Amino acid sequence: MYKQECYKIFTRKSxxxxxxxxxxxxxxxxxxxxxxxxxxxxxxxDEWRGPLTSTEIDMANERLLKIEEQIDREMAEADGxxxxxxxxxxxxxxxxxxxxxxxxxxxxxxxxxRKEALHNKTFDPTTTADQAEDAQMEFELLQQxxxxxxxxxxxxxxxxxxxxxxxxxxxxxxxxxxGLAPVFADEHSQKIASLIASTKYGxxxxxxxxxxxxxxxxxxLFFSLHLVNVxxxxxxxxRFADGTVPLQNLYLFIQSPFSLTIGQYYALALGIQLLxxxxxxxxxxxxSIVTRHAMLTFFISGAIIGxxxxxxxxxxDQELIQYITQFSYAELIRVKGLIDQFIVLRLFGQxxxxxxxxxxxxxxxxxxxxxxxxxxYRNQQIVN
Amino acid sequence: xxKLIIENISKTFKDKQAVTGFSxxxxxxxxxLLGPNGAGKTTLMRMLADILKPTSGRILLDGKDISIxxxxxxxxxxxxxxxxxxxxxxxxxxxLSYFARLKGLDxxxxxxxxxxxxxxxxxxxxxxxxxxxxxxxxxxxxxxxxALLNDPKILIVDEPTAGLDxxxxxxxxxxxxxxxxxxxxxxxxxxxxxxxxxxxxxxxxRQGTLIQRSTSExxxxxxxxxxxxxxxxxxxxxxxxxxxxVGNIQRVETGIEVRIVSDQQPLADAVNVTPTLExxxxxxxxxxxxxxxxxxxx
Ligand SMILES: Nc1ncnc2c1ncn2[C@@H]1O[C@H](COP(=O)(O)OP(=O)(O)O)[C@@H](O)[C@H]1O
Ligand SMILES: [Mg+2]
Numbered sequence: 001m002y003k004q005e006c007y008k009i010f011t012r013k014s015x016x017x018x019x020x021x022x023x024x025x026x027x028x029x030x031x032x033x034x035x036x037x038x039x040x041x042x043x044x045x046d047e048w049r050g051p052l053t054s055t056e057i058d059m060a061n062e063r064l065l066k067i068e069e070q071i072d073r074e075m076a077e078a079d080g081x082x083x084x085x086x087x088x089x090x091x092x093x094x095x096x097x098x099x100x101x102x103x104x105x106x107x108x109x110x111x112x113x114r115k116e117a118l119h120n121k122t123f124d125p126t127t128t129a130d131q132a133e134d135a136q137m138e139f140e141l142l143q144q145x146x147x148x149x150x151x152x153x154x155x156x157x158x159x160x161x162x163x164x165x166x167x168x169x170x171x172x173x174x175x176x177x178x179g180l181a182p183v184f185a186d187e188h189s190q191k192i193a194s195l196i197a198s199t200k201y202g203x204x205x206x207x208x209x210x211x212x213x214x215x216x217x218x219x220x221l222f223f224s225l226h227l228v229n230v231x232x233x234x235x236x237x238x239r240f241a242d243g244t245v246p247l248q249n250l251y252l253f254i255q256s257p258f259s260l261t262i263g264q265y266y267a268l269a270l271g272i273q274l275l276x277x278x279x280x281x282x283x284x285x286x287x288s289i290v291t292r293h294a295m296l297t298f299f300i301s302g303a304i305i306g307x308x309x310x311x312x313x314x315x316x317d318q319e320l321i322q323y324i325t326q327f328s329y330a331e332l333i334r335v336k337g338l339i340d341q342f343i344v345l346r347l348f349g350q351x352x353x354x355x356x357x358x359x360x361x362x363x364x365x366x367x368x369x370x371x372x373x374x375x376x377y378r379n380q381q382i383v384n
Numbered sequence: 385x386x387k388l389i390i391e392n393i394s395k396t397f398k399d400k401q402a403v404t405g406f407s408x409x410x411x412x413x414x415x416x417l418l419g420p421n422g423a424g425k426t427t428l429m430r431m432l433a434d435i436l437k438p439t440s441g442r443i444l445l446d447g448k449d450i451s452i453x454x455x456x457x458x459x460x461x462x463x464x465x466x467x468x469x470x471x472x473x474x475x476x477x478x479x480l481s482y483f484a485r486l487k488g489l490d491x492x493x494x495x496x497x498x499x500x501x502x503x504x505x506x507x508x509x510x511x512x513x514x515x516x517x518x519x520x521x522x523x524x525x526x527x528x529x530x531a532l533l534n535d536p537k538i539l540i541v542d543e544p545t546a547g548l549d550x551x552x553x554x555x556x557x558x559x560x561x562x563x564x565x566x567x568x569x570x571x572x573x574x575x576x577x578x579x580x581x582x583x584x585x586x587x588x589x590r591q592g593t594l595i596q597r598s599t600s601e602x603x604x605x606x607x608x609x610x611x612x613x614x615x616x617x618x619x620x621x622x623x624x625x626x627x628x629x630v631g632n633i634q635r636v637e638t639g640i641e642v643r644i645v646s647d648q649q650p651l652a653d654a655v656n657v658t659p660t661l662e663x664x665x666x667x668x669x670x671x672x673x674x675x676x677x678x679x680x681x682x
Contacts (some may be wrong), residue, residue, distance in 0.1 A: 004482040011473060191469030195530065198433040198463040199486040200455050206486060382435040383397075 001206060005183075005213035010220075015179050019221070022171045026232050029167075036155060037238060041093035048097055049242075051150040057105035064098035067091060097151075104151045107254055111149055115142050133351060138342045141257035148246030149254070156237040157262045158250050163229045164269050165336035172273070173305060173333060175221055176280050180214050181297035184288040184377070193292075194382045207377045211370070214285055218277045226270065247339075257342040269335040272359070276333030279362055280305065282369040283329065289376050305329045326354070332362055386446065386537055387411050388432075388568055393441035394592075395427050402427040404592040405441070414564050416579035417572040419589035420669050425572040426466050428589070429542045432570070433463040445538070459488060462536030464527045466543045466572075472516035476507060476526055479515060480533060487534035501529035505559065521552045528556075532563060539563075541571045545578050557582055576661040586661075588668055595668065600661060607659045607667045612644045614654035624650070629666050 009015075035041055048060075071086050086092055121127055121135040187193040196202040234240070243263035247253045250262060260268065283304065287297040308328035311317055317325040331337050343354035388410045395403040403424040417425050430436035432443060434450060434457060443450045450457040471479060477498060484494035502508045505525040510518070518526065524544065531539060544560075545553045553575075560569065561582045573579060579586060579600065586603055588596040598606070616624060617639045624630060624642065628650050631643040643657070644650045645667045 001482065001485045004478070004485075007478075008471070190471065191465075191467055192471070194430070194433070194435050194463070194465045195468055195483070196486060197435045198458060198461060199483065200459040200488040200534070201486050202458065204455070381437060382430065 001201070001209040002212050005206075005209045006216055009179055009183070009213055009217045012179070012182075015175065018175060018178060019224075022167070022175075022225075023228055023232075026163075026167060026229060035089075035092055035096055036153065038089055038093060040090045041096065044093055044097050045153055048101055048151055049153070051147065052101065052104055052108065054105075057101065057108075060098045060101035060105070063094065064102055067095045067098065071095075101151045104149060104249075107251070108147075108149045111142075111248070111254070115139060118142065130346070130351075134344045137344060137351060138257055141259075141342065144259050145246060145248065145257070148248040150245065150249065152242040152245050152249050154242050154245070154249060154262060156233050156240050157243055157266070158252075159237055160230060160233045160240070161250060161262065161266055161269065162252070163226075163233070164266075164273055165334045168225065168229065169273065169276075169330070169333045169335075171225060172222065172277050173280060173330075175225075176218060176277055177284055177298055177301045177305075179217050179221070180281055180284040181288055181301065182294040183210050183214055183285055185292050185294040185297055188292040188382075188384070189294070191384070193380075197380070197382055203378045204374065207374055211282075211285060211373065214281050215278060218281050219274070222274050222277055252336070253340050255341045256339055258339055260339075265339065269339070272335045272338065273333055275359075275362070276329065276335070279366045279369070280329050280333060282366055282373065286369055286373050286376065289373060289380065327358060327361055332358070385411060386566070386568055387444075388538060389444040389447075390428075390432070391442045391444060393428065393431060393438045393443065395424075395431060395436065396439045401592050403431070403438075406589075406592070406594050407441075408587060408594060408597065410568050410570065412566045412568055413584035414560070414569040414571070414582050416583035416586045417570060417589055418574065418576070418579065418586055418665065419572075420574055422591075423589045424592040425589055426542055427592075429463075429540050429570070429572060430465075432538075432540050433461065433465075434458055435463075459534065460537040462531035462534065462539040464531040464541040464544060466546070468527060470515040470518070470523060470526065472514065474515055475513060476502065476511045476515065476518075479526070480530060483530050484533050489534065497533055497535075501532050504532065504563070505529045520547050521549070524548060524552075524556070525559075528559065537567055539567050539569045541569070543572055543574070545573060545575055553578070576665045580661050590669060603661065603664045604659050607645065607664050609656060610645055610647055610667060611657050611659040611663045612646060612650055612654040613641065613657045614644070614651050615639045615641045616651070631663060631666050 048056075067086060070091065074086055084092065086095060118135045118139040122132050122139065124132075127135070182189075187196060196206060199206075242249075243266070244261050247256055247258065247260045247262055247265045253265070280301075284297060284301045287300050288294070291297050291300065305328070308325045309330045311321055312325045325331075326343075338355040338358055344351045345354055345357055346352070347357065390406055390408045390410070393403055393406045394401070406424075406428060417428070419425050427436065431438050434454075437451070445453065445457055445460070448457075474482070480498040480501065481494050484498055485491075489497055499508070502511050505528050507522065507525055507529065510522065515523075515526070524547070528541070528544070531541065541560075545556055548556060557578065560571070563569075564582070571578070571583075583600060585597060585599055587594055588603075596603075615636060615638050621630075621633070621640060621642070624644070629645040631645060633643075634641045643663070644654065645663050
């Protein structure tokens with residue numbers, strides 16, 4: 001049964017077509033940083049890579065100023081000619097590196113400032129007990145990070161990690177909905193439902209076979225999508241480097257309070273995204289049973305997953321709606337929002353970190369969903 | 385001894401009563417469920433196939449409620465719906481193997497059984513063909529093969545001959561009597577000639593209820609003195625059709641020969657003739673089923 005259910009999903013050409021379309025899209029978007037591949041850049045990079053002292057940051061600042069003066073000069077001399085400034089590759093590499101180092105310096109300063117603010121907040125007489133407790137919690141997490149920021153060349157990692165919360169989650173969601181919407185619904189449109197439901201295992205084991213086949217599809221889709229992405233990232237940005245440095249070195253995660261390396265985050269994010277993909281798969285399967293219509297399933301799933309995203313984009317995320325936007329399928333499969341900031345929620349007065357609560361909530365949703373799938377499927381009445 | 389008891393079954397769709405207080409006891413043998421379109425045959429059969437819950441009433445197999453038996457009941461069930469589809473991209477073998485597993489056969493049993501049923505319905509030559517290339521008759525035969533995969537004790541086939549050409553219909557009837565064996569076979573039809581030879585009993589169904597249950601002989605007997613034949617002129621026909629249940633109409637040299645089912649002698653020169661099941665049908669279902677009768681005369 002399982003094998004045939006897989007056969008039904010995996011022989012649908014439209015899925016391969018969509019997959020290839022997405023891959024093509026991944027290829028053509030986002031350019032490479034050619035300067036990073038030059039020798040001039042690499043040798044200077046080796047020199048500066050790593051944690052930064054304030055003396056080093058000051059030095060970078062001075063050198064950057066000099067290069068910028070030089071750029072002004074060159075531009076004045078070239079007067080009217082188009083071109084890249086500074087003109088020498090070495091100067092370009094230096095400009096790029098010192099800019100990044102200076103930026104890293106600012107990030108370090110910002111990070112320390114934040115810690116201090118939190119520390120002060122715990123003593124501030126105007127904060128409530130809860131607020132003070134939250135601030136203390138965040139402060140302790142940051143304290144454990146132990147000067148995480150330095151200067152590292154993480155472009156390949158950044159882009160790879162970014163894929164999870166940009167195209168990755170969108171492509172996955174679309175292909176999951178596209179692939180799974182017909183799983184139960186098409187038995188009706190193909191007029192096979194009554195044949196199946198009148199067989200011995202047609203009300204229970206078949207549902208398990210369909211769920212397993214759907215998970216197989218999601219797994220295959222997930223791994224091939226990320227594998228292809230890794231290959232594309234390497235082609236665009238070169239090999240992976242500095243995966244063992246703290247996550248906070250990726251600018252988008254500078255506010256994250258969690259002690260993870262970039263590589264660890266990537267593994268964790270893949271795990272959570274796979275979980276999200278499976279949970280979304282269960283939602284689609286359930287709708288496929290209820291609506292008995294693949295198109296309808298497609299649109300309703302799309303609406304359920306897309307609406308909270310839309311609300312957030314439009315800024316409707318106050319009060320009650322906040323719970324909808326905070327605990328949405330899209331946030332789960334996007335992963336980033338769970339890790340990139342400190343959010344603490346209160347459950348029966350107890351503070352609990354958002355990602356933990358979030359995962360717990362969705363494990364619960366998934367279990368209920370599985371239960372509902374079996375119940376709904378077993379009890380369905382077939383009249384056509 | 386197998387015993388299927390249908391106990392006062394009703395099914396209501398919103399405000400439409402499709403089946404109303406239907407009761408019957410069936411044991412081994414072929415039963416024909418005969419009734420016009422909309423009589424509730426399909427609805428009744430769906431409930432027997434465990435894919436539709438009765439609004440009230442119970443169905444018992446050997447004393448056990450089938451809604452409680454669940455898998456065990458369906459294990460002894462073969463059901464072929466009135467309308468069904470096939471996976472267009474599956475071959476016959478793949479399709480049947482899939483259903484063999486659904487019906488609880490293990491891999492080995494499935495392989496041999498699929499071969500057997502394909503032979504039975506004479507499709508072994510086309511076993512490797514994609515189902516989208518199958519003709520209507522082949523699809524029906526494959527459907528029968530599918531229903532027989534698990535060697536069911538209860539076989540329910542809903543209008544199996546609809547859409548078959550006369551030759552295929554004869555072949556199908558023969559197949560059915562061949563496989564009847566010691567099962568309960570319930571087939572529905574609105575085509576009288578289907579059941580003439582094979583049904584042990586006929587259940588007449590009308591507007592959701594069982595109106596009569598008897599053997600074909602008894603049925604024929606019940607209209608014995610009520611079937612008439614006479615020859616009239618063309619212009620008298622409409623008047624006749626208005627007042628009587630008129631069956632077969634045939635043009636002859638002297639005018640039009642009509643067959644009339646009526647308790648009293650309709651015309652002075654009308655003579656009694658030997659009834660057929662078509663007359664029975666006409667007698668019980670009258671104008672609502674002219675369609676069915678004509679289809680039956682093909
Ligand atoms: N799903 C449904 N919803 C509403 N009415 C239905 C449904 N299925 C059948 N009916 C009605 O129930 C009656 C019996 O239909 P059916 O069982 O298909 O009869 P038959 O098979 O004898 O032609 C018909 O009047 C039909 O319109
Ligand atoms: Mg019907």
